[in-house]
Amino acid sequence: xxxxxxxxxxxxxxxxxxxxxxxxxxxxxxxxxxxxxxxxxxxxxxxxxxxxxxxxxxxxxxxxxxxxxxxxxxxxxxxxxxxxxxxxxxxxxxxxxxxxxxxxxxxxxxxxxxxxxxxxxxxxxxxxxxxxxxxxxxxxxxxxxxxxxxxxxxxxxxxxxxxxxxxxxxxxxxx
Amino acid sequence: xxxxxxxxxxxxxxxxxxxxxxxxxxxxxxxxxxxxxxxxxxxxxxxxxxxxxxxxxxxxxxxxxxxxxxxxxxxxxxxxxxxxxxxxxxxxxxxxxxxxxxxxxxxxxxxxxxxxxxxxxxxxxxxxxxxxxxxxxxxxxxxxxxxxxxxxxxxxxxxxxxxxxxxxxxxxxxxxxxxxxxxxxxxxxxxxxxxxxxxxxxxxxxxxxxxxxxxxxxxxxxxxxxxxxxxxxxxxxxxxxxxxxxxxxxxxxxxxxxxxxxxxxxxxxxxxxxxxxxxxxxxxxxxxxxxxxxxxxxxxxxxxxxxxxxxxxxxxxxxxxxxxxxxxxxxxxxxxxxxxxxxxxxxxxxxxxxxxxxxxxxxxxxxxxxxxxxxxxxxxxxxxxxxxxxxxxxxxxxxxxxxxxxxxxxxxxxxxxxxxxxxxxxxxxxxxxxxxxxxxxxxxxxxxxxxxxxxxxxxxxxxxxxxxxxxxxxxxxxxxxxxxxxxxxxxxxxxxxxxxxxxxxxxxxxxxxxxxxxxxxxxxxxxxxx
Numbered sequence: 001x002x003x004x005x006x007x008x009x010x011x012x013x014x015x016x017x018x019x020x021x022x023x024x025x026x027x028x029x030x031x032x033x034x035x036x037x038x039x040x041x042x043x044x045x046x047x048x049x050x051x052x053x054x055x056x057x058x059x060x061x062x063x064x065x066x067x068x069x070x071x072x073x074x075x076x077x078x079x080x081x082x083x084x085x086x087x088x089x090x091x092x093x094x095x096x097x098x099x100x101x102x103x104x105x106x107x108x109x110x111x112x113x114x115x116x117x118x119x120x121x122x123x124x125x126x127x128x129x130x131x132x133x134x135x136x137x138x139x140x141x142x143x144x145x146x147x148x149x150x151x152x153x154x155x156x157x158x159x160x161x162x163x164x165x166x167x168x169x170x171x172x173x174x175x
Numbered sequence: 176x177x178x179x180x181x182x183x184x185x186x187x188x189x190x191x192x193x194x195x196x197x198x199x200x201x202x203x204x205x206x207x208x209x210x211x212x213x214x215x216x217x218x219x220x221x222x223x224x225x226x227x228x229x230x231x232x233x234x235x236x237x238x239x240x241x242x243x244x245x246x247x248x249x250x251x252x253x254x255x256x257x258x259x260x261x262x263x264x265x266x267x268x269x270x271x272x273x274x275x276x277x278x279x280x281x282x283x284x285x286x287x288x289x290x291x292x293x294x295x296x297x298x299x300x301x302x303x304x305x306x307x308x309x310x311x312x313x314x315x316x317x318x319x320x321x322x323x324x325x326x327x328x329x330x331x332x333x334x335x336x337x338x339x340x341x342x343x344x345x346x347x348x349x350x351x352x353x354x355x356x357x358x359x360x361x362x363x364x365x366x367x368x369x370x371x372x373x374x375x376x377x378x379x380x381x382x383x384x385x386x387x388x389x390x391x392x393x394x395x396x397x398x399x400x401x402x403x404x405x406x407x408x409x410x411x412x413x414x415x416x417x418x419x420x421x422x423x424x425x426x427x428x429x430x431x432x433x434x435x436x437x438x439x440x441x442x443x444x445x446x447x448x449x450x451x452x453x454x455x456x457x458x459x460x461x462x463x464x465x466x467x468x469x470x471x472x473x474x475x476x477x478x479x480x481x482x483x484x485x486x487x488x489x490x491x492x493x494x495x496x497x498x499x500x501x502x503x504x505x506x507x508x509x510x511x512x513x514x515x516x517x518x519x520x521x522x523x524x525x526x527x528x529x530x531x532x533x534x535x536x537x538x539x540x541x542x543x544x545x546x547x548x549x550x551x552x553x554x555x556x557x558x559x560x561x562x563x564x565x566x567x568x569x570x571x572x573x574x575x576x577x578x579x580x581x582x583x584x585x586x587x588x589x590x591x592x593x594x595x596x597x598x599x600x601x602x603x604x605x606x607x608x609x610x611x612x613x614x615x616x617x618x619x620x621x622x623x624x625x626x627x628x629x630x631x632x633x634x635x636x637x638x639x640x641x642x643x644x645x646x647x648x649x650x651x652x653x654x655x656x657x658x659x660x661x662x663x664x665x666x667x668x669x670x671x672x673x674x675x676x677x678x679x680x681x682x683x684x685x686x687x688x689x690x691x692x693x694x695x696x697x698x699x700x701x702x703x704x705x
Binding site for chain 1: 308309310311317322323324325326328331332333334335355356358359360361362363383384385386387388389391392403404407408409410411413454467470471473474476477480484490491493526527529530533534699700701704
């Protein structure tokens, strides 16, 4: 136990240095994100993530949002287990035809108002996989999309900025 | 073509085949390490029976529509020597005996072949569809040449609602359907549990949700395009799959990448393995509530990925391996930085690992959980760290080495217990060994170019690539068509052979331990569904 505490103390808080390598600084993005949440969603944003057929690269980077460097929870953003608890749907693609019905069902299960972000080049337009007998292509071909974060996969900093953009646009609209 | 030690068993096996009156003939096969036998379709099943009796391990099966026939290839291995068995059936009557009665590992791969090419395996114990849901019909086969890649969908694709799952009945037995959308940030798949109280009586997996037509998409691509696609078979194995695909293409084209490029591929593969193990070690501990490990190991993983981005241009190393070599190089300055960061990581592990090992409540949750007995692992053809944690001493880098591993001593960690704790211990040991190899590869990094220009392959040229990815053996088959384009690509991710192990090792465990058992195996959905 002492060893654990010693390691925790020695590690310290690593969340700060994350600001150094993101442009604009991650802290700035985070603070704007927090402000947008205060205006729009009573300080908290619940995200439901759905992999609608990705290669799992996007999932690795979305996961990283929870690591101590990005620690997205400190801005009031958390990932929830059910679409019924979610304000925002983060969808990675391409949407495989075998996931098409499940994705629609998840979208339908969300309370309104609801936001959708298509993540990655595949979520944007099908990416490397395009449209085929097995793939519907981008997320927008299946459910309405409010924003797109491109990249293969997008970095955690790009994901944070993408979430912020969609919230700022949404916050500018009447509730 | 290799002969020597790895094939010491080959002549005797061939004699046994003839002794059983099998029509076999050794023929020239795809360029690569495998020796190739041509078989009569009627002998396909008897061959598998003999191979199983002889102790050959079953690796893969795939087919290619070459009108008017369908060519079927199966890959097996013994003592580091690979054997490719081939046969052909008429497209109008594509019937073959199944390998599954002799090799349970062949079960799902054969059903995949049935769904995508329409090959019927007569004595297959399970005639149900596998990768096919409702995106195409029972009598349509996407990998047939007359099936168009971009076929329009008639409307929304309905869910695969009537798949005939196994049923368990009896007092107190209930069923838990989970997925395809799961609670966490993970890939989609369906798990059907039959449980009594908290104990799992039976788990049945239903996969295929992320099927995005990778094999069909490969047709007609050039070498660069295929490498790009291979890098997206499974996002966490982008180096492994691209290396296997490039190895297959380079062998087919008789193109030898420069030694520096191959050593760099080794280095990139180590970096991929280390990143994935760091993430999973933390996640396994987190799944039983030990958040300390998750924060620490996800911190280490993040730092490692940032080094990837800085030196190799991508956090997950995408696009680093290309046909003919690598698209990345390491400057003397970066060389020092990578070595320094790896040494720092080794030091962090020295501090963290004892904390995990000495934490009684963590070990209490992991020891004895999700046991995969060695015999079962052997029977299912299990690969990688899952196999090694169940006592199977197997690693392509040591058993069928390719440059740079033929110049290095690759230590293979093995544990006997087969439980989550053993899989965690093997992964931690692989982190340490990975860091040793990372240092050795940096030390031995040859000078010179990192890439030779791709110059195309002869029409009909075939190659087989076999590398050890971070999950285990990755196999890639490539055949080029008349214009030097890719006519067929088949990637066999190790997940094909590890998913069935999860069904078995969960038996008798409690339902809430499924996440930790699943994470300890961490098979890829995308790499399996293709």
